[in-house]
Amino acid sequence: NIKCSCRNYYYGERCQFKYSKQSPCSSNPCLPMEKCIEESSTLYSCQCIDELCNYNNILRKNSFECININSPTCR
Numbered sequence: 001n002i003k004c005s006c007r008n009y010y011y012g013e014r015c016q017f018k019y020s021k022q023s024p025c026s027s028n029p030c031l032p033m034e035k036c037i038e039e040s041s042t043l044y045s046c047q048c049i050d051e052l053c054n055y056n057n058i059l060r061k062n063s064f065e066c067i068n069i070n071s072p073t074c075r
Contacts, residue, residue, distance in 0.1 A: 008038075034049060
């Protein structure tokens, strides 16, 4: 008995079906120096991929709130 491990957006016994819902990253919401990371079917985050972007150590969330990931924050 073989069980398939389907790639993103595919499901079914043999991965023959594709979810019709679009990824939150499909509209390219991040800046050019950032990579869109799908957090869930509706949420995404933008991760810096360029050294200039990494200089400030900031991760931008889809709320467009900037968070300094090197300083502790209580919420």
